[in-house]
Amino acid sequence: NAGVMQNPRHLVRRRGQEARLRCSPMKGHSHVYWYRQLPEEGLKFMVYLQKENIIDESGMPKERFSAEFPKEGPSILRIQQVVRGDSAAYFCASSPPAGTDYQETQYFGPGTRLLVL
Amino acid sequence: AQTVTQSQPEMSVQEAETVTLSCTYDTSENNYYLFWYKQPPSRQMILVIRQEAYKQQNATENRFSVNFQKAAKSFSLKISDSQLGDTAMYFCAFITSGTYKYIFGTGTRLKVLA
Numbered sequence: 163n164a165g166v167m168q169n170p171r172h173l174v175r176r177r178g179q180e181a182r183l184r185c186s187p188m189k190g191h192s193h194v195y196w197y198r199q200l201p202e203e204g205l206k207f208m209v210y211l212q213k214e215n216i217i218d219e220s221g222m223p224k225e226r227f228s229a230e231f232p233k234e235g236p237s238i239l240r241i242q243q244v245v246r247g248d249s250a251a252y253f254c255a256s257s258p259p260a261g262t263d264y265q266e267t268q269y270f271g272p273g274t275r276l277l278v279l
Numbered sequence: 280a281q282t283v284t285q286s287q288p289e290m291s292v293q294e295a296e297t298v299t300l301s302c303t304y305d306t307s308e309n310n311y312y313l314f315w316y317k318q319p320p321s322r323q324m325i326l327v328i329r330q331e332a333y334k335q336q337n338a339t340e341n342r343f344s345v346n347f348q349k350a351a352k353s354f355s356l357k358i359s360d361s362q363l364g365d366t367a368m369y370f371c372a373f374i375t376s377g378t379y380k381y382i383f384g385t386g387t388r389l390k391v392l393a
Contacts, residue, residue, distance in 0.1 A: 193379070195379065195381075197381075202385075202386075203385060203386075204283075204370055204383030204384055204385050204386055205324070205370070205381070205383045206383070207380045207381065210379050210380075217379075218379070218380075221380075251322060253324060255324075257379070264329075266312050266374055266376065266379075267312075267314070267326065267329060268379075268381060269326065270316070270323070270324035270325075270326075272321070272322070272323045273322055273323070273324070275322070
């Protein structure tokens with residue numbers, strides 16, 4: 163059973179460009195979460211999605227950031243017009259459906275390191 | 280507000296020795312889960328151990344065990360027979376039952392010395 167997949171692992175963008183980060187959850191998982199980790203800090207919650215639905219985006223900046231989890235394909239975290247402060251590691255996690263064992267346990271992908279020049 | 284505190288920014292331990300990483304948390308909830316995640320230099324987040332608050336028995340996974348003190352809101356991680364591969368950042372995390380937002384501590388950087 164493959165783990166959570168994220169790509170790219172490293173992404174370099176110049177200020178003003180767009181960044182697209184992809185996440186494929188573990189097989190059988192229907193809940194996807196995005197977290198951001200700034201240097202020397204813990205992970206901070208950004209958004210929680212289920213298929214075709216954003217459940218909670220309270221941790222995501224209101225401007226320039228958006229997320230989706232379409233019916234088919236990976237979840238996408240999109241950052242428009244990137245700025246240097248967006249440089250961070252972005253982690254995706256997934257969890258099993260409600261009512262299953264370990265439903266509260268989130269399994270993390272390897273992360274995408276975004277560097278904005 | 281719920282918080283997780285890791286008061287040891289850095290620690291080191293000799294190979295084969297035992298080390299304990301501390302974590303305290305603050306919540307008014309009664310049902311919740313606690314986790315330790317390991318982040319090696321590769322930066323991958325790896326689940327080390329998980330504890331349900333309603334279980335009094337401390338969780339154990341091979342060389343890793345926890346000391347869960349619910350009344351004191353303490354959740355320390357003990358690593359026995361430390362190995363060089365244990366060198367990593369260790370994050371303590373908390374989640375209230377029925378919710379989905381993990382609250383992470385700021386991490387403890389552990390270095391295992393040969």
